[in-house]
Amino acid sequence: xxxxxxxxxxxxxxxxxxxxxxxxxxxxxxxxxxxxxxxxxxxxxxxxxxxxxxxxxxxxxxxxxxxxxxxxxxxxxxxxxxxxxxxxxxxxxxxxxxxxxxxxxxxxxxxxxxxxxxxxxxxxxxxxxxxxxxxxxxxxxxxxxxxxxxxxxxxxxxxxxxxxxxxxxxxxxxxxxxxxxxxxxxxxxxxxxxxxxxxxxxxxxxxxxxxxxxxxxxxxxxxxxxxxxxxxxxxxxxxxxxxxxxxxxxxxxxxxxxxxxxxxxxxxxxxxxxxxxxxxxxxxxxxxxxxxxxxxxxxxxxxxxxxxxxxxxxxxxxxxxxxxxxxxxxxxx
Amino acid sequence: xxxxxxxxxxxxxxxxxxxxxxxxxxxxxxxxxxxxxxxxxxxxxxxxxxxxxxxxxxxxxxxxxxxxxxxxxxxxxxxxxxxxxxxxxxxxxxxxxxxxxxxxxxxxxxxxxxxxxxxxxxxxxxxxxxxxxxxxxxxxxxxxxxxxxxxxxxxxxxxxxxxxxxxxxxxxxxxxxxxxxxxxxxxxxxxxxxxxxxxxxxxxxxxxxxxxxxxxxxxxxxxxxxxxxxxxxxxxxxxxxxxxxxxxxxxxxxxxxxxxxxxxxxxxxxxxxxxxxxxxxxxxxxxxxxxxxxxxxxxxxxxxxxxxxxxxxxxxxxxxxxxxxxxxxxxxx
DNA sequence: CTGTTAGCGCTTTCAA
DNA sequence: TTGAAAGCGCTAACAG
Numbered sequence: 001x002x003x004x005x006x007x008x009x010x011x012x013x014x015x016x017x018x019x020x021x022x023x024x025x026x027x028x029x030x031x032x033x034x035x036x037x038x039x040x041x042x043x044x045x046x047x048x049x050x051x052x053x054x055x056x057x058x059x060x061x062x063x064x065x066x067x068x069x070x071x072x073x074x075x076x077x078x079x080x081x082x083x084x085x086x087x088x089x090x091x092x093x094x095x096x097x098x099x100x101x102x103x104x105x106x107x108x109x110x111x112x113x114x115x116x117x118x119x120x121x122x123x124x125x126x127x128x129x130x131x132x133x134x135x136x137x138x139x140x141x142x143x144x145x146x147x148x149x150x151x152x153x154x155x156x157x158x159x160x161x162x163x164x165x166x167x168x169x170x171x172x173x174x175x176x177x178x179x180x181x182x183x184x185x186x187x188x189x190x191x192x193x194x195x196x197x198x199x200x201x202x203x204x205x206x207x208x209x210x211x212x213x214x215x216x217x218x219x220x221x222x223x224x225x226x227x228x229x230x231x232x233x234x235x236x237x238x239x240x241x242x243x244x245x246x247x248x249x250x251x252x253x254x255x256x257x258x259x260x261x262x263x264x265x266x267x268x269x270x271x272x273x274x275x276x277x278x279x280x281x282x283x284x285x286x287x288x289x290x291x292x293x294x295x296x297x298x299x300x301x302x303x304x305x306x307x308x309x310x311x312x313x314x315x316x317x318x319x320x321x322x323x324x325x326x327x328x329x330x331x332x333x
Numbered sequence: 334x335x336x337x338x339x340x341x342x343x344x345x346x347x348x349x350x351x352x353x354x355x356x357x358x359x360x361x362x363x364x365x366x367x368x369x370x371x372x373x374x375x376x377x378x379x380x381x382x383x384x385x386x387x388x389x390x391x392x393x394x395x396x397x398x399x400x401x402x403x404x405x406x407x408x409x410x411x412x413x414x415x416x417x418x419x420x421x422x423x424x425x426x427x428x429x430x431x432x433x434x435x436x437x438x439x440x441x442x443x444x445x446x447x448x449x450x451x452x453x454x455x456x457x458x459x460x461x462x463x464x465x466x467x468x469x470x471x472x473x474x475x476x477x478x479x480x481x482x483x484x485x486x487x488x489x490x491x492x493x494x495x496x497x498x499x500x501x502x503x504x505x506x507x508x509x510x511x512x513x514x515x516x517x518x519x520x521x522x523x524x525x526x527x528x529x530x531x532x533x534x535x536x537x538x539x540x541x542x543x544x545x546x547x548x549x550x551x552x553x554x555x556x557x558x559x560x561x562x563x564x565x566x567x568x569x570x571x572x573x574x575x576x577x578x579x580x581x582x583x584x585x586x587x588x589x590x591x592x593x594x595x596x597x598x599x600x601x602x603x604x605x606x607x608x609x610x611x612x613x614x615x616x617x618x619x620x621x622x623x624x625x626x627x628x629x630x631x632x633x634x635x636x637x638x639x640x641x642x643x644x645x646x647x648x649x650x651x652x653x654x655x656x657x658x659x660x661x662x663x664x665x666x
Numbered sequence: 667c668t669g670t671t672a673g674c675g676c677t678t679t680c681a682a
Numbered sequence: 683t684t685g686a687a688a689g690c691g692c693t694a695a696c697a698g
Contacts, residue, residue: 005474007675018685023677031683048473053452054396055675057387058690065430065451073416074610079406086406086433090444095451097398098431100419111423118398118428119386140381141338222611251611258616277407278555278584283591340691351669356693364667388691391674 006047014043026051063119065095066304069111070126071103071192075220075248076276077293081149084297085124092305094121103192105131112137122304124148128155129194144307144314148300149195151318158314160300162291164195167321168202171243171271171289174323176209179332180241180269183213186228186253187245188220199245199273214239218249225252233260240332241269247276247288250328254282265330275324285326292319339380347376359384396452398428399637402444403459404436404525408553408581409609410626414482417630418457425638427454436525438464445470455637457481461488462527477640477647481633482528484651491647493633495624495654497528501535504576504604504622507656509542512665513574513602516546519561519586520578521553532578532606547572551582558585566593573665574602580609580621583661587615598663608657618659625652 008026012019017040024032025040032040043049057063066089070078086096097120099111109131112123116137123138123145138145147159175183185203187196203213216231218224225244229252232242244250250272257264264270264284272279272288279286299317307314341359345352350373357365358373365373376382390396399422403411419429430453432444442464445456449470456471456478471478480492508516518536520529536546549564551557558577562585565575577583583605590597597603597617605612605621612619632650640647 008677009675019676020678020685020687021683024684027677033683036683050446050450052391052675053450054387054390054394055690056677058385058391058675058692059677061387061690063387063451073406073412073419074409075412076407076409079408079412082431083406083433086431090432090447093447095430095432095447097428098415098419099423099428100416113383114423114426114428117383117386118396222614226614248611252614255611255614255616278581278588281555281559281585281588283588342691352692353670353694354668357668360693366667369667385691388674389693391676391691392693394674 006044006049008049008051010047011040011043011049014047015039057119062308063121064093065097065118065120066122066124066301067097067099067112067115067118067120068124069099069101069108069115071101073098073100075246077246077274077291080293081297084294085301088298088301089305094301094305103189105129105134109134109137116141116143121308124300124304127194128152128157128159144304146300146303146314146316148296150198151316153316153318155316158303158316160303160317160319161296162319162321164198165202165205167273167289167291168199168245169206170202170323171273172203172206172211172213173209175241175243175269175271175329176206176211178241178269178329180329181211181332182237182239183211183241183243184216184232184235184237184239185213185243185245186216186218186225186232186249188218188224188249190217196245203243213243220246220248222248222252222255225249226256227252229253229256230260233257233262239268241271241329243271243273245273247272247274247279247286250279250286250288251282254286264328269329269332271329279324280326284328287326287329288324289321290324291321295319339377339382341382341384343380344373344376344382347380348372390452395641396454397426398430398451398453399455399457399634400430400432400445400448400451400453401457402432402434402441402448404434406431406433408579410579410607410624413626414630417627418634421631421634422638427634427638436522438462438467442467442470449474449476454641457633457637460527461485461490461492477637479633479636479647479649481629483531484649486649486651488649491636491649493636493650493652494629495652497531498535498538500606500622500624500654501532501578502539503535503656504606505536505539505544505546506542508574508576508602508604508662509539509544511574511602511662513662514544514665515570515572516544516574516576517549517565517568517570517572518546518576518578519549519551519558519565519582521551521557521582523550529578536576546576553579553581555581555585555588558582559589560585562586562589563593566590566595572601574604574662576604576606578606580605580607580612580619583612583619583621584615587619597661602662602665604662612657613659617661620659620662621657622654623657624654628652
């Protein structure tokens, strides 16, 4: 038989104090006498009292909940990032509500409505492209939000992340510096991600260098990488390097090349993007771009909570990725 | 300048109806005249009205939120599972609140307190071993919960998942059937997971067969798999097969063996556990145990929502995994 | 089919 | 430092 759980007035009655005082104690107000506080705390424990979050949210208009809508979770780099967000929010008593949009703006809008209807205090979105209605909704309700996984100095809304354009350009430049002038770049569906589009644009922009970059679109998973690698091989284009916009894709390329007896980097160099946990362990170790996934999660969570606490506007934060040189890219003749 | 958002009474005033009627419409009650409903809906849209979740939760004592506490998210099999849960809850208007325990019972307890303080209606836990205080808390407050990633007919609490003991035993039996009698089994930290312990016990139980199974504990990631593989090689124990309790571990084994020029399955067979998305694409394709991660997510979400709706007790559900035969295990002489 | 009204449990003035 | 009391926005019982 479950014991009825205490409410604030039970604690008040038990201690002979008023509900106001109990409330003060529960909220850590300083104008409470120490022994009064102790009495309240003791009674709370005795009655198994825990403030009702709904009542609290109703009066304060705050739920201590932050929502993140991500395109997918089946992608290590997002997992790492979400993990960092959750741990950071947790430290300050906030909770993370998660929704998955499958990279679709309409789904994202619906998820956001639901989460708003759940009382989320702030939103974390991926990328900069969203349903206009969603932006309207946020503006009307003054819901704080940030765009992540990107950094865009020109954005009206705060962005916290890295510059995908520059990162991809940097990757190509690195390859060029290693003597590669004919590169195949593999990326996931452009439709689903403005980050991917930015990377493609960045890789293209590097053509101010004496370099040719051809693009291969595929599914964003190991199998997709394999398919693209096969296409690259059969294209007979004689690329000296393959740049993958995700390590997951690179893994597929490794598998395909291995089967086809194409040696990395002997016959062709392969470069990744993400620096997943196995990237350094594969054979040969994968040269890739390290993305500050955890750091980004922490920054995002902190920025939002700070805004919620102080009311100061959220400022964007640029984070940086960098080339991790390993063994899958070699100097081309 | 943000427009003030409507409340229920604004909609009532706007339509000339009562708040009760508006409430009925917002909750999909059937005893409302169609044109009345339409008027309300129109006014809601016009006033940008969205019911206040806190007020709703306060009166109904329900937050339409379900909490999941998982040990880690950086592990594809959990990602897949969480994805299924989220999508299923979403379909019925529920939201997922996520917490990560890092496999620690104390952290789990604290996370649960926080989520309870957030108003979660039900909990999803991994495995069967939890802080006693957590179980007490749930009982006192009559919070519904399920244990997942396991199935245990003998459990007092509902379990939804697969039988880790049987699965591991089945894996060893499969290996035995292929003629392997000297097997190295690699697993993650036993301390952190009762599922891992069950698997180990199951693999040991298979010793009713003429088989020797040695266990190697390591970190649950690619690097850990590599380390264990190295240990196996240098043990000079002449195993004919390696059983990994996770595909992630198997990947590490592949990398290590590849570097050491040990052929799979020519020199030694390797079997995995999880059936991650790349398992069939690696070279050679990995023979593994498929785990019904998505199905489990759907079942868990459905079971909890059904319970919340009907009040009927939650019944456990056994899900099954099966051996996926590919190319990394061969018949031993 | 619709309206009136009493709370739900808490925070927060305002007074003491 | 503490208490009294007015809501926060909504649902649901009851009445009509």
